Structure formats: structure tokens, C-alpha cells
Amino acid sequence: MNIKPLADRVLVVPAPAEEKTIGGIIIPDTAKEKPLKGEVVAVGNGTKDEEMVVKVGDTVLYGKYAGTELELEGNKYLIMRQSDILAIVG
Numbered sequence: 001m002n003i004k005p006l007a008d009r010v011l012v013v014p015a016p017a018e019e020k021t022i023g024g025i026i027i028p029d030t031a032k033e034k035p036l037k038g039e040v041v042a043v044g045n046g047t048k049d050e051e052m053v054v055k056v057g058d059t060v061l062y063g064k065y066a067g068t069e070l071e072l073e074g075n076k077y078l079i080m081r082q083s084d085i086l087a088i089v090g
Helices: none
Strands: 009-014 037-043 059-062 068-072 075-081 085-089
Antiparallel strands (some): 009 037, 059 085, 068 075
């Protein structure tokens, strides 16, 4: 993978959506909740006004509609501003 986010942007691999069944009925992928957690795989250098707090390897929580979805070499990623990240999971 050769993506380098610019400025205050962060590249995240979303955690896989959980399989849910209701009384033996499997919910299709389109009805699954989007994961709100993921792992940071690349970060930008920040800006003069905003220092980068997250780093590669951090597990983060983000808003439901945060970021832009990317698909590269069959893998799904989200690229978002650091400000879209709500918390770092310790």
C-alpha cells in the first residue's frame, strides 16, 4: 500500500462489521451497521495549527458518517481528518 495522507488526514482500516442473526435469519451486508472503530495505518504530517495526536497502530473511534471510503487492492479504507476521530481506544 502506498498512500500517504496529507496535512491533518488519517488513513483508517475499519473493523469488520459484526455478523448478526435474529432467530436464525442472517442479516445481509447492506443492512449491517457500519463499524465505528478502526486501526490507523497512515497519518499526515499535521498543519501549523494542528499537531497530529494519533499515530500508526492506534485503534480509534470515529463518527458514523466520518471520512471518505476508498478501496485499494481489494481492501477498504477510510480517509478522514484527525478532527473526525472521537477517541483513541487504549
